[in-house]
Amino acid sequence: IxxxxxxxxQLLATWDARKxxxxxxxxxxxxxxxRETGLxxxxxxxxxxxxxxxxxxxxxxxxxANGELSTSRVDLLIRTNQANGSSTFERDEEVxxxxxxxxxxxxxxxxxxxxxxxxxxxxxxxxAEKLHDGRNAHISTTLDNxxxxxxxxxxxxxxxxxxxxxxxxxxxxxxxxKAAGGFLRLCSSSVRVSSPSWAPIFCSTAExxxxxxx
Numbered sequence: 256i257x258x259x260x261x262x263x264x265q266l267l268a269t270w271d272a273r274k275x276x277x278x279x280x281x282x283x284x285x286x287x288x289x290r291e292t293g294l295x296x297x298x299x300x301x302x303x304x305x306x307x308x309x310x311x312x313x314x315x316x317x318x319x320a321n322g323e324l325s326t327s328r329v330d331l332l333i334r335t336n337q338a339n340g341s342s343t344f345e346r347d348e349e350v351x352x353x354x355x356x357x358x359x360x361x362x363x364x365x366x367x368x369x370x371x372x373x374x375x376x377x378x379x380x381x382x383a384e385k386l387h388d389g390r391n392a393h394i395s396t397t398l399d400n401x402x403x404x405x406x407x408x409x410x411x412x413x414x415x416x417x418x419x420x421x422x423x424x425x426x427x428x429x430x431x432x433k434a435a436g437g438f439l440r441l442c443s444s445s446v447r448v449s450s451p452s453w454a455p456i457f458c459s460t461a462e463x464x465x466x467x468x469x
Contacts, residue, residue, distance in 0.1 A: 260326050261319040267306035308333045311341070314348045318356065328355045328363065335367040343374040 270276060271284045281287035285300030292299065309316040315332050318324045324332075332355050336344040344351070347370065354366045392406035408416055 257325050258320065258322045260329075261316070261322075263302070264306040264309050264316070264319070267303055268310045271303055271307055272310070305330065305333060308336060312336060312344075312348060314352050318352060323356060324352075327360065331355060331360075331364060331367060335371050337371070337375065347374075 276284040276287040279287070284303045285296055288294065288303060289296045289299035309319065312332065315324070315329060319329050332351060335351060351367060351370060355363045358366060390408055390412060392404070394402060394404050397403055
């Protein structure tokens with residue numbers, strides 16, 4: 256599949272460079288490709304951008320064509336190759352390619368992000384500032400009286416929010432488990448026999464709350 260994607264990128268790059276897509280009056284290669292293939296416009300534009308970028312990344316394109324790189328790792332390298340650091344990427348492409356090929360995906364992503372920050376510290380700072388300024392949150396009540404939260408965080412703020420939410424969830428669970436422990440002492444077999452019909456369900460719930468979490 257990855258080799259087919261590599262071939263697709265090669266053909267698209269030629270099609271794009273020769274501007275064949277404009278022969279019917281199309282405004283962009285993405286729009287023409289979406290119309291011809293049935294893809295969504297964003298997906299078609301993504302494929303054209305990939306093809307266009309790979310034409311300036313010969314080592315990456317070769318590894319892609321040889322089946323040495325998955326599509327997701329190719330896209331990772333393409334995201335790393337930003338316009339304001341393209342000359343530095345060209346110089347370090349072999350090193351970055353080896354990292355993308357040999358590390359786990361998460362480790363490769365961290366390594367390439369670190370390289371990007373060092374290669375273009377101003378760009379990394381500008382991006383962080385944009386992410387920080389783009390934070391937003393909206394909370395509303397639906398027609399069913401449920402509460403809906405929509406939000407967007409910068410990476411640091413998002414991690415803080417996630418950790419705090421997990422802490423509160425753990426705290427709530429421990430509070431419930433502590434209360435359930437007291438109830439559980441009432442759930443002896445004799446109580447189960449003599450209690451009303453809801454007692455087994457009640458006691459099972461209490462047992463579940465105090466059971467070790469896997």
